[in-house]
Amino acid sequence: MxxxxxxxxxxxxxxxxxxxxxxxxxxxxxxxxxxxxxxxxxxxxxxxxxxxxxxxxxxxxxxxxxxxxxxxxxxxxxxxxxxxxxxxxxxxxxxxxxxxxxxxxxxxxxxxNAPVVMARVRTHLALQQQRRDLESLNAVKNRFLGIAAHDLRNPLSVVRGLAEALLEPRLEEDERLRMVEAVRRVSDQMLELLNDLLDVSAIESGNFDLDLELADLTELAGERVGLLAMQGVKKQVELVMGPSDTALCQIDPGRIAQVLDNLLSNAIKFSPPDTTVTVLVEAEGPWATCTVRDQGPGIAEEDLPKLFGEFQRLSSQPTGGERSTGLGLSIAKRIVSAHKGNIWVDSAVGIGSAFRFQLPLASAATTL
Incomplete structure (x- = not known):
């Protein structure tokens, strides 16, 4: 060597x-x-x-x-x-x-004795690497705990305040319903953060298994578009499934659905009213490529290198004031990588973004 x-x-x-x-x-x-x-x-x-x-x-x-x-x-x-x-x-x-x-x-x-020297050197280098890995995991854990504490404190305070207000017996029914809806919305935000933290924790600790099966990426993408369509309607954003190829892949449908949901949710969050989010799947060579294209503000060039990192906050803001954990794209990248795939974005400020991920087609998966 x-x-x-x-x-x-x-x-x-x-x-x-x-x-x-x-x-x-x-x-x-x-x-x-x-x-x-x-x-x-x-x-x-x-x-x-x-x-x-x-x-x-x-x-x-x-x-x-x-x-x-x-x-x-x-x-x-x-x-x-x-x-x-x-x-x-x-x-x-x-x-x-x-x-x-x-x-x-x-x-x-x-x-x-030369073999003894090399054996001890290998042992202590392995122990040193394990120590570094543990330090890295501990740093990640501390960062997670710090961010979780910070990002959960405010919504918990909101829920507590709303719960106290709901105890008021003279509260009008429409106002009570508005507060209950606010509690549900804030609770969903906290649950999203906790789920993302658990996913990243599982990936970092190596406890991240894929339940692979043969599935059509186009069919799965169409299902997710249908399920998230109502989320788009609330913002006057139309979700469209474009002309696509049949794309049979060995995938974990639940995990790839998680990737699609993240890309679609982000596209809706950053799209202004009366725009369209288009999804299409193309099969070419050994790859199936899924594209989620929006007509949002685009991503600033300085934000592109950090886009798939953990806990990133970008200069672009959701058009409806939605919140984000800053973990979704990082998790999506790890899921795609675990499938031996790739994920990237093409974006132009003022025009929109196209997030793409590639997965091996079933006929090519064994050779990649």
């Missing part, structure tokens, strides 16, 4: 040229290896971008020895999380105890 093909960088710190040569040649069979001939050089190399994923460190070196080098590494907030394996001829209990107390994760004694 070449250095360009591996993401892992390993730093070897040792004052013995032969040890550096043997270890670096051994590691370069799978990783990117860099060497330093002293503790001082090792600290400089560790701080160089990108920082190492793992450090192999000798103890007995002139000047700054391995223990002092390890102590300084662990004192640096940027370098402290890099796992350090001590490689030394000193295999006494006192040395091992001191190394572990300073933050080393393992000991390898000289003369070392």
């Amino acid at each position: 070449s250095e360009e093909q591996t993401p892992y960088k390993i730093l070897v710190i040792d004052d013995e040229p032969l040890n550096l040569k043997v270890l670096s040649e051994l590691l370069r069979a799978e990783y990117r290896a860099v060497v330093a001939k002293s503790g001082e050089q090792g600290l400089q190399a560790a701080a160089a971008h990108p920082t190492p994923d793992l450090i192999l460190l000798d103890i007995v070196m002139p000047g700054m020895d391995g223990f002092e080098t390890l102590s300084r590494l662990k004192a640096d907030p940027v370098l402290a999380t890099i796992p350090v394996i001590i490689v030394t001829s000193q295999n006494d209990v006192a040395s091992e105890t001191r190394g572990f107390s300073l933050g080393a994760v393992d000991f390898i004694t000289k003369p070392f």
